[in-house]
Amino acid sequence: MANICVYLGSRQGSDPCFHEATVALGREIGTRGHGLVYGGARVGLMGALADAVLDAGGEVIGVMPDHLVEREMSHHGLxxxxxxxxxxxxxxxxxxxxxxxxxxxxxxxxLEELFESWTWQYLGLHDKPIALLDTQRFFAPLLTFLDNLVGQGFLDARTRDALGSAPTPAALLDRLEQQLLPA
Structure with missing residues (x-):
């Protein structure tokens, strides 16, 4: 069982497809026997993901600063x-x-959490896989920007390629699982 750390919104977003994809990912994480590590909130996509993993029988670890717990934002069923x-x-x-x-x-x-984890990978602080769930091509403008950084000589192509993406929850977990397998 792998623990998948997921960064995602504390809001729902304007398109219901984001909620649907989040719940589908939560079900996939739980049914595949993985655990979830996330920010610990009960609101937005964060809460929907945690609930879906729990409903699918998975374990969920939330990590939250005291000041947010005290504002009653923490999920109580983790x-x-x-x-x-x-x-x-x-x-x-x-x-x-x-x-x-x-x-x-x-x-x-x-975005801040994603870029910090990706930077830590680049600096050799970890070698854990990183990927985006590109629901409805949400991340397409960001990926285009990153490709431009490569073209302009500010980002190495290998570093860019280390940030994967997948269009569906199942494809995302397939990608991460493949990278987690021993070579």
Whole structure:
């Protein structure tokens, strides 16, 4: 069983397809015997993902800073909620508990967490796979931008290729599982 760390929105987004894909990913994680590591919230796509993993029999570890727990944003039905002092400790704890990373649609927090994990991989701090769930081509503009960085000489093609993407939850987990297998 691998723990998949998922970064995603604390909001639902404007298109119901994001919620549907999030729930489908949660079911896939749970039925494939994986665990979820995420930010610990009960709201938005975050809450929907945790609920779907739990409903599918999977384990869910939430990691949340005390100030957000105190604002009553934490999910109360998790397998484990780890309270930490701040956002820096949250990200480090999530990364330490993860075997792979995935990002779903979300806002600036999602992007910040994704880019930090990807940067840590680039710097050799971990060798865990990272991929995007590109529901309805949500990440297509970002991927085009990253390809432009390669073309302009600011990003190495191997580093760009390390950030994978998949159009469906099943394809995303297939990709991550393949990269997790021993060579």
């Amino acid at each position: 397998t484990q909620l780890i309270r930490v002092a701040d956002m820096h400790e949250r990200k480090a704890t999530m990364a330490a508990k993860a075997d792979a990373f995935a990002a779903l649609p979300g806002g600036i927090g999602t």
